[in-house]
Amino acid sequence: MRHRRRPPPGQPIPSPNIWHWPEIYEVENRAQDVDGVVFAALRRLADWTGRDVLDVGCGTGFHLPEFARDARTVTGVEPHPPLVAAARERVAGLGGVRVLAGSAEKLPVPDRSVDVVHARTAYFFGPGCGPGITEAMRVLRPGGLLAVVDLDATASPYGDWMRADLPHYDPATVEAFFDAQGFDLTRVLTRWEFQDRRALRTVLGIEFTERTAERAFTQVAGLSLSVGYRIHTRRAASGLVLA
Numbered sequence: 587m588r589h590r591r592r593p594p595p596g597q598p599i600p601s602p603n604i605w606h607w608p609e610i611y612e613v614e615n616r617a618q619d620v621d622g623v624v625f626a627a628l629r630r631l632a633d634w635t636g637r638d639v640l641d642v643g644c645g646t647g648f649h650l651p652e653f654a655r656d657a658r659t660v661t662g663v664e665p666h667p668p669l670v671a672a673a674r675e676r677v678a679g680l681g682g683v684r685v686l687a688g689s690a691e692k693l694p695v696p697d698r699s700v701d702v703v704h705a706r707t708a709y710f711f712g713p714g715c716g717p718g719i720t721e722a723m724r725v726l727r728p729g730g731l732l733a734v735v736d737l738d739a740t741a742s743p744y745g746d747w748m749r750a751d752l753p754h755y756d757p758a759t760v761e762a763f764f765d766a767q768g769f770d771l772t773r774v775l776t777r778w779e780f781q782d783r784r785a786l787r788t789v790l791g792i793e794f795t796e797r798t799a800e801r802a803f804t805q806v807a808g809l810s811l812s813v814g815y816r817i818h819t820r821r822a823a824s825g826l827v828l829a
C-alpha cells in the first residue's frame with residue numbers, strides 16, 4: 587500500500603498500483619473477495635435495486651457492472667484520464683452506465699441525484715477527506731448512503747504488511763476519524779484467491795515494497811489469503827432538518 591499520501595487540494599491522490607500497472611491491478615481485482623462478501627455486506631446496508639449509484643474513484647470501472655446488474659443508473663467518477671478511458675471501454679454497451687471525469691472533492695453530478703455513493707480503496711483514507719464527505723452528502727438524496735470500503739489494517743496478515751510499509755499509518759486514528767464524522771463501521775473478512783503463485787507474487791509486488799512483498803509471498807502457503815475490509819457508512823439526513 588503505497589498510495590496513502592494526500593496531495594494538495596484539487597490534485598488526485600497518487601495510486602501507483604492502478605496508475606502504473608492497470609493490467610496487474612485487474613488481476614488483483616479478480617482475485618479479491620472471490621466469495622463476494624463485501625458486496626453482500628453492502629447490499630445489506632443499502633439495497634440499490636432500481637436506484638442510482640455513484641462509484642467515486644472507480645479506476646478502470648471494475649465494480650460498475652456489478653452495481654449495474656440491479657441499479658437504475660450507475661455513474662463512475664475518476665480523475666486519472668487513462669483510467670476514465672479504460673472504465674468507459676469496460677462499460678461500453680451496458681445500459682444506464684456512464685463514466686465521468688472528476689474527483690471526490692468536486693463530483694460532476696447535481697445535488698440530491700443519487701441514492702448510494704460507493705468508494706473502494708479510493709480517496710476516503712481518513713483525516714483530510716472531509717471535502718469528499720461533504721460532497722457525497724450534497725449529491726445524495728435524503729436517506730441515501732455513503733459507503734467507504736477500505737482495507738482493514740488491523741486484520742492479519744494483510745494488515746501487518748500494510749503497516750510494515752506505512753509505519754505512520756495509524757488504523758485507530760483513521761477509524762476514530764470516521765466515527766467522529768458519524769459513520770457506522772462494519773468489518774468483513776474476505777478471501778483473495780489467485781490462479782497461480784506467479785499472479786500472487788506479481789500483485790504483492792505492486793502493493794508493497796520489495797522487502798514486504800517478498801515476506802508476504804513466503805507467508806502465503808498456497809493460492810489464497812484472508813483480507814479484512816472496513817466498510818464505513820453514513821446516511822444523508824432525511825426528514826425535517828432544523829436550522
Ligand SMILES: C[S@@+](CC[C@H](N)C(=O)[O-])C[C@H]1O[C@@H](n2cnc3c(N)ncnc32)[C@H](O)[C@@H]1O
Pocket residue numbers: 597598599600601603604615642643644645646647648649663664665666669688689690691705706707708709
Ligand atoms: C486503488 S484505486 C481503486 C479503484 C477502484 N475503486 C477499484 O476498486 O478498482 C484508487 C482510485 O482512486 C482514484 N483517485 C485518486 N484521487 C482521487 C480523488 N481525489 N477523487 C476520486 N478518486 C481519486 C485513483 O485515480 C484510482 O483510480
